[in-house]
Amino acid sequence: MTVASPTDFEPKGLQPEGWLKYFSFSLDHKVIGLQYLVTGFIFYFIGGALAGVIRMELTSPISDFVSRETYNEVLTLHGTVMIFLWIVPVVNGAFGNYLIPFYVGARDMAFPRLNAVAFWLIPPAGILLIASYFIAGGAAQSGWTAYPPLSLTTPAIGQVIWILSVLLLGGSSIFGGINFIATILKLRRPGLKLMQLPMYCWAMLGTSILVVLSTPVLAGTLILLSFDIIAHTGFFNPALGGNVVVYQHLFWFYSHPAVYIMVLPAFGLVSEILPVHARKPLFGYTTMVYSILAIVVLGLIVWAHHMFTSGTPPWMRLFFTIATSFIAVPTGIKFFNWLATLWGGKLALNSAMLFSCGFIINFVFGGITGVALAQVPFDIHVHDTYFVVGHFHYIVYGGTVFVIFASVYHWYPKFTGRLLNEDLGRLHFLLTFIGFNLCFTPQHWLGLNGMPRRVAEYDPSFTTLNQVSSVGALLMAISTLPFLINVIWSAYAGQIAGDNPWNALTPEWLTASPPPVENWLGEAPLVTHPYDYGIPEGKIDLRVASGADLWFGGKR
Amino acid sequence: MTSFAPGSPNPAGAPLTSTAAEAPQAAQSHPTGDDHGGHVDARLFGLATFLVADGMTFAGFFAAYLTFRSVNPLPAGSNYELELILPTINTALLLISSVTFHRAGSNLRSGNRSACRSWLLGTVALGVAFLAGQMVEYFNLPFGLTDNLFASTFYALTGFHGLHVTLGVICILIVWWQARQGGRISHEEHFGLEAAELYWHFVDGIWVVLYGILYLL
Numbered sequence: 085m086t087v088a089s090p091t092d093f094e095p096k097g098l099q100p101e102g103w104l105k106y107f108s109f110s111l112d113h114k115v116i117g118l119q120y121l122v123t124g125f126i127f128y129f130i131g132g133a134l135a136g137v138i139r140m141e142l143t144s145p146i147s148d149f150v151s152r153e154t155y156n157e158v159l160t161l162h163g164t165v166m167i168f169l170w171i172v173p174v175v176n177g178a179f180g181n182y183l184i185p186f187y188v189g190a191r192d193m194a195f196p197r198l199n200a201v202a203f204w205l206i207p208p209a210g211i212l213l214i215a216s217y218f219i220a221g222g223a224a225q226s227g228w229t230a231y232p233p234l235s236l237t238t239p240a241i242g243q244v245i246w247i248l249s250v251l252l253l254g255g256s257s258i259f260g261g262i263n264f265i266a267t268i269l270k271l272r273r274p275g276l277k278l279m280q281l282p283m284y285c286w287a288m289l290g291t292s293i294l295v296v297l298s299t300p301v302l303a304g305t306l307i308l309l310s311f312d313i314i315a316h317t318g319f320f321n322p323a324l325g326g327n328v329v330v331y332q333h334l335f336w337f338y339s340h341p342a343v344y345i346m347v348l349p350a351f352g353l354v355s356e357i358l359p360v361h362a363r364k365p366l367f368g369y370t371t372m373v374y375s376i377l378a379i380v381v382l383g384l385i386v387w388a389h390h391m392f393t394s395g396t397p398p399w400m401r402l403f404f405t406i407a408t409s410f411i412a413v414p415t416g417i418k419f420f421n422w423l424a425t426l427w428g429g430k431l432a433l434n435s436a437m438l439f440s441c442g443f444i445i446n447f448v449f450g451g452i453t454g455v456a457l458a459q460v461p462f463d464i465h466v467h468d469t470y471f472v473v474g475h476f477h478y479i480v481y482g483g484t485v486f487v488i489f490a491s492v493y494h495w496y497p498k499f500t501g502r503l504l505n506e507d508l509g510r511l512h513f514l515l516t517f518i519g520f521n522l523c524f525t526p527q528h529w530l531g532l533n534g535m536p537r538r539v540a541e542y543d544p545s546f547t548t549l550n551q552v553s554s555v556g557a558l559l560m561a562i563s564t565l566p567f568l569i570n571v572i573w574s575a576y577a578g579q580i581a582g583d584n585p586w587n588a589l590t591p592e593w594l595t596a597s598p599p600p601v602e603n604w605l606g607e608a609p610l611v612t613h614p615y616d617y618g619i620p621e622g623k624i625d626l627r628v629a630s631g632a633d634l635w636f637g638g639k640r
Numbered sequence: 641m642t643s644f645a646p647g648s649p650n651p652a653g654a655p656l657t658s659t660a661a662e663a664p665q666a667a668q669s670h671p672t673g674d675d676h677g678g679h680v681d682a683r684l685f686g687l688a689t690f691l692v693a694d695g696m697t698f699a700g701f702f703a704a705y706l707t708f709r710s711v712n713p714l715p716a717g718s719n720y721e722l723e724l725i726l727p728t729i730n731t732a733l734l735l736i737s738s739v740t741f742h743r744a745g746s747n748l749r750s751g752n753r754s755a756c757r758s759w760l761l762g763t764v765a766l767g768v769a770f771l772a773g774q775m776v777e778y779f780n781l782p783f784g785l786t787d788n789l790f791a792s793t794f795y796a797l798t799g800f801h802g803l804h805v806t807l808g809v810i811c812i813l814i815v816w817w818q819a820r821q822g823g824r825i826s827h828e829e830h831f832g833l834e835a836a837e838l839y840w841h842f843v844d845g846i847w848v849v850l851y852g853i854l855y856l857l
Binding site for chain 1: 680682683685686689690692693694695696697698699700701703704707708711712714715785786788789792793796800
């Protein structure tokens with residue numbers, strides 16, 4: 085049964101044209117993708133400023149830059165903004181909405197209206213969260229985990245606003261996940277098989293399954309927590325007979341998969357970028373797909389490794405240690421596949437490639453500390469110390485944020501029709517890579533020596549390393565300047581890119597840049613081998629070939 | 641599957657030729673289909689995915705309840721025993737309402753609008769009776785929301801389910817209105833009814849689990 089295209093219902097002229105469409109309830113997946121991207125970057129700069137406050141405070145062992153309460157609010161807002169308003173919306177919402185319809189050969193997502201609703205939940209939720217800082221009592225102070233009983237004793241209004249904001253963002257994430265699953269499974273162009281899809285589709289399918297299965301549990305848990313705060317029930321309040329460990333179980337049932345919700349799409353994006361700039365097929369497509377599926381399954385059954393110090397019984401520790409260590413296997417498969425993709429390739433060391441390689445280096449380091457953290461004796465030693473902070477940022481900044489930057493350099497010509505400046509891009513990479521490692525490597529050492537996280541004051545013997553870390557943070561802040569100048573300047577004066585500046589074979593490049601409203605003027609191309617870089621490429625004029633034409637050595 | 645040796649002919653070339661040859665034919669045989677983005681109807685699939693998510697919320701609540709129950713002792717003088725007669729009648733009402741909704745759907749598909757609308761009204765009556773039964777139970781319980789952990793969990797679970805039943809009743813009333821002569825829902829276009837039916841069966845199924853672990857266990 086077919087239904088008319090959703091855009092057919094919309095009388096022409098009601099959808100604004102030009103720049104106004106980016107502020108409208110647009111149903112075009114490309115507009116929504118860019119709405120996600122720009123909104124995400126705005127919150128990235130807000131979250132970065134909050135990180136700056138944290139690092140400024142930590143340059144000295146005493147609490148002098150901001151008050152202790154303000155420090156707690158700042159670290160809570162930093163975590164919440166960066167996770168729920170920057171990483172998750174950008175790496176899922178922005179690139180997912182922009183790319184997935186191209187990759188499945190569709191003209192839009194399965195549910196365009198739901199898509200727009202999902203995006204427009206984000207700005208109010210973000211404003212609500214930031215605004216809570218300015219009300220009496222201030223923002224939530226219990227960290228992004230909001231563990232009770234801490235979240236029951238800190239000022240209530242800020243905590244309730246925090247819950248409301250996270251519920252809205254969780255709803256947005258669930259709507260997005262439903263849309264991605266339906267689009268990938270139901271909207272594929274006839275003739276396109278699942279095992280022919282670009283890798284990012286598989287990553288988004290796996291991510292969306294995690295979103296749909298785990299986010300509702302967080303929503304339910306936060307509703308119970310809000311009852312504890314507002315109605316004085318005792319679900320998680322030990323003073324009223326409640327159980328705080330149940331909160332931790334339910335919270336991490338979402339929040340461990342959340343790490344994969346943040347990093348699996350990055351795996352997918354980097355799998356798109358590497359083959360293009362190495363001019364080689366993606367190595368081991370099939371094992372990549374099964375690795376993603378294995379990570380999805382294992383990701384759902386490892387949550388209690390966050391709770392080794394919460395009185396977990398020995399059998400539980402054993403199970404969750406083994407399950408967590410197992411995740412290293414599919415992740416390792418993916419890494420060797422990426423390395424094999426690079427091996428012997430004709431590497432173009434442009435900004436997109438540099439950020440992708442930076443991702444590989446950083447993520448391997450974060451992965452190794454992750455396996456270390458899964459071991460109970462080691463975890464008990466470093467639990468709630470700066471070692472965990474360092475590990476987490478190696479995964480989420482060194483991993484995902486590096487890939488977001490690589491993706492912006494890779495797809496900016498598709499978004500705008502102009503190339504980004506490569507010199508500024510390489511400068512951006514250099515500053516980010518040095519700044520990032522300078523900021524977060526010392527934190528592992530600090531954590532091993534016992535510096536607790538989330539505390540504004542620390543032992544004076546940790547001063548020097550904290551100052552080194554803060555200098556790294558300053559470099560990271562400076563590194564955004566060449567990036568900002570680059571994206572704004574290049575939008576007006578960048579070199580004209582043409583439709584396919586990288587001679588890429590994935591479907592989004594087989595149309596104009598920026599693409600027309602319904603993605604292709606004619607029929608959607610059938611791209612069954614999206615990574616066939618190699619010998620046929622010399623025989624094909626990519627600028628005139630499209631779709632199926634690409635796969636016959638230009639003979640048709 | 642994509643690792644072609646450089647220099648070798650495209651090994652997948654032969655099967656690809658057929659797919660490429662089919663593509664233009666497919667476009668010709670559906671002149672209005674592919675070209676303007678006509679696509680399969682994924683609405684029920686999307687709703688089912690949403691219900692999986694909704695079910696996970698309940699699963700979280702159930703897991704919390706079972707853990708509380710096995711780990712956290714109640715204060716002296718309180719117990720888990722609940723009156724069983726009313727909830728059992730309520731369970732029967734919901735199960736019957738699933739059957740009546742199904743009858744409404746089959747009547748619509750065979751073109752009998754008025755019978756369909758009567759069955760829908762019957763379903764609404766059963767849903768409202770269930771909610772009334774819940775209210776009677778609430779007012780006769782010996783404990784309030786904040787009395788103890790069991791009381792809080794009981795009200796949270798049954799309340800969250802009752803919210804779903806209320807939304808379901810509203811949805812059925814909307815479907816009932818849309819199924820009138822000349823309305824949006826007919827025996828050709830019955831997505832609205834099917835969506836409400838799927839949701840209603842889901843809510844009934846959740847109740848059966850809830851009844852099992854909250855009242856019988």
